[in-house]
Amino acid sequence: MPCGRSPAAVNRLTTIFKKPEGMELNEPDRPSRTGSTMKGWEVRDIYEDRSYGCPHAVMILVQNITATSATDHYFTSCEIKAIIRVLRIRSHMEGYLKHNNLPLLVLSIMGPNHGRMLQASFNGGRIVIQRSQLFDFVAGSRRVMQLFVRYAVSQPVGGHD
Numbered sequence: 089m090p091c092g093r094s095p096a097a098v099n100r101l102t103t104i105f106k107k108p109e110g111m112e113l114n115e116p117d118r119p120s121r122t123g124s125t126m127k128g129w130e131v132r133d134i135y136e137d138r139s140y141g142c143p144h145a146v147m148i149l150v151q152n153i154t155a156t157s158a159t160d161h162y163f164t165s166c167e168i169k170a171i172i173r174v175l176r177i178r179s180h181m182e183g184y185l186k187h188n189n190l191p192l193l194v195l196s197i198m199g200p201n202h203g204r205m206l207q208a209s210f211n212g213g214r215i216v217i218q219r220s221q222l223f224d225f226v227a228g229s230r231r232v233m234q235l236f237v238r239y240a241v242s243q244p245v246g247g248h249d
Contacts, residue, residue, distance in 0.1 A: 113173060115166075117152055128152045129166035134174065135240075140183030144244040146193045147174055155202035160222040167196055167206060171217060175210040188212065191244065195236055201225040203232075205239050 114130035129151040136145040151166040153159070171194060178190050194206040205220045223232045 113170065115169070127166065129170060131170055131174065136178075138183075140181075140186075142244060143178075143184055143187035143189065144191045144193070145174075145178065146195065146240055147171075149194055149196045151196065151198040154199045155222055159198065159202075163206075163217065163219065164196075164198070167194065168217075170194070171206070171208045172215070175208065175215060179210055179212070193239060193242075195240060203236065205236070 115126070115128050117128040118126050120126045129149060132148040132150050134145055134147045137143075147170070149167065149170050151164060153164060153166065171192065174192060175190060178184055178192075184190060188211060190210045192208045192210075194208060195203065196206055197203045202222050202224055204222050206217055207219075208215060208217045223235070225232050
């Protein structure tokens with residue numbers, strides 16, 4: 089069970105994540121060329137198996153944007169940037185070179201009290217990203233929080249090599 093969440097596998101999960109110099113996993117709010125404000129984002133944590141037996145990872149992404157009805161139908165630029173940067177870093181890490189696919193579960197949090205889950209994978213040539221609906225943490229408080237926790241600690245499944 090190389091990708092299971094057995095007690096030993098859970099003990100190997102860590103937030104220690106190597107990133108190359110200049111490859112920041114955040115961007116502050118800043119003015120755009122059009123005069124509006126580009127909203128910031130930050131990768132708060134990445135949980136991965138540092139024994140490299142399992143290529144799956146979970147990323148917590150916090151965005152400084154307000155969720156709208158449009159946000160529910162499209163990816164945000166923050167989500168795309170964070171996913172591409174993390175997949176790029178992971179695809180060059182020596183321990184993951186033996187894997188043909190790098191799955192990434194993203195717990196994407198945005199204002200005022202919203203979030204969604206994204207599943208991204210990179211097979212060396214193509215990135216595939218899927219997203220859930222947008223969830224309101226206040227309206228569905230306990231149920232929604234339980235869903236996010238279940239995804240965060242879920243057991244990876246499917247082919248990964």
